[in-house]
């Protein structure tokens with residue numbers, strides 16, 4: 001096709017370009033007619049330029065201008081001139097100038113739009129995803145995709161300058177249990193056999209360490225066949241990283257330096273040199289979760305002693321077995337916000353989701369006395385309660401008691417989160433922290449055995465080696481999570497590199513030697529040939545970019561995400577395939593029986 005090719009982009013013209021003859025290519029963003037004068041806002045990925053067809057323009061040009069509709073793709077040839085007095089737009093980088101059109105070529109027309117192309121598209125998500133090619137024309141998402149690019153580029157720059165190799169690992173691998181469900185790919189050549197899509201390159205990167213590539217990274221696609229949720233996708237992107245001859249702090253320090261560099265490059269944001277390191281147990285005790293949002297305080301405190309001194313039976317019962325806990329927090333008096341019965345009920349509902357039987361509360365009067373809720377059980381203890389909690393007049397003290405320590409913490413943690421949002425306590429900015437000293441194992445009540453909290457290749461801390469089998473519940477791992485603004489954005493560990501220790505962990509997780517050999521024989525084999533000590537981490541790219549761009553869903557930072565049902569409304573996947581394809585793959589489909597309606 002013959003057309004006039006652009007000499008500048010729609011974001012490039014400034015006052016210094018006045019008088020130049022230019023060609024612009026782009027899309028009709030908006031178009032207005034003032035009598036015989038046409039104003040066209042021409043847009044491309046770099047910006048918007050105002051194009052004007054003057055009243056005295058030749059009839060043919062006038063005609064073409066009249067035919068233009070939104071999102072037509074056009075080429076404009078013209079001269080740059082200053083905007084008339086009073087028409088300068090200081091909000092637009094190109095706002096001092098306009099292009100007087102001499103020729104307009106229509107490169108393609110556009111059907112009726114399902115929604116307007118705006119800075120931010122407020123249309124329903126499914127419509128946005130169905131017309132993602134149009135949605136991606138919107139300014140907001142274009143900026144986020146651009147930021148994502150800069151984010152990944154600066155990661156590559158930083159790591160390449162530190163001797164890391166970027167190495168691709170296969171996307172068709174053996175199915176190995178790694179926590180989630182695998183996506184399977186049937187083999188045409190080997191009937192009845194399957195590849196799996198990697199949940200992460202975990203084993204491959206460990207094998208690369210065995211091969212001597214002692215600093216590896218990859219911007220890796222990972223696949224997990226899970227129910228999709230707001231911030232989860234069936235496929236997502238990780239910065240996968242592994243190093244040999246390292247200890248925990250080497251990885252933590254490297255990540256702090258990396259994100260310090262990246263946040264400065266991409267956002268001009270200065271992070272502290274080191275991030276807080278919080279032991280898992282302390283995080284649970286203080287914030288009621290292992291991914292605390294540190295942009296606000298409202299720290300939880302130990303209320304066991306005061307609970308014992310109170311005359312409230314429910315508190316005594318929770319502590320009876322020695323495994324329970326009573327924890328408290330102070331919701332600060334906030335101007336314009338009243339702690340009504342209804343609101344306290346909402347807080348209680350939030351706590352109950354996590355197992356609390358109720359939420360005990362007391363208010364502090366202007367005179368500094370306890371009132372309402374469970375205050376009657378604290379007679380004579382007002383002073384002590386205020387000293388221990390630090391509560392002041394107008395504050396609300398919230399207390400959760402439970403015979404299980406974790407449930408008490410997590411339930412009150414949910415109250416803390418609600419308060420952070422509702423009382424608008426959350427500061428602007430980015431607060432990273434490390435959570436360390438995680439338990440290595442969690443007990444799977446349903447299946448009746450221990451399993452790895454992270455994955456089975458993470459090393460236990462050495463002091464627990466003698467008691468792995470006798471007391472798995474108390475074993476701490478050489479594990480670490482990176483948390484940003486209340487989201488877990490990375491997890492990693494120092495790995496096991498000893499065949500015998502690896503087998504012990506497999507056995508505790510219910511894999512006997514034979515099964516372990518069958519599933520992970522290739523790793524165990526590599527471990528026989530001089531494996532180095534190694535460790536790594538994998539920050540989630542989608543989630544980090546989501547937080548950096550102030551979004552609530554990773555859909556907003558992925559070019560072509562699936563919707564919350566795991567469906568791509570644009571290409572219609574997943575979709576049935578031709579029966580011949582099934583035949584070639586030696587597959588036949590057994591459809592699930594339609595559920596009969598129960599009477």
Ligand code: ASP
Pocket residue numbers: 199200201202241491492493536537538
């Ligand atoms: N492979 C792990 C994951 O995807 C991360 C790691 O341990 O490096 O969660």
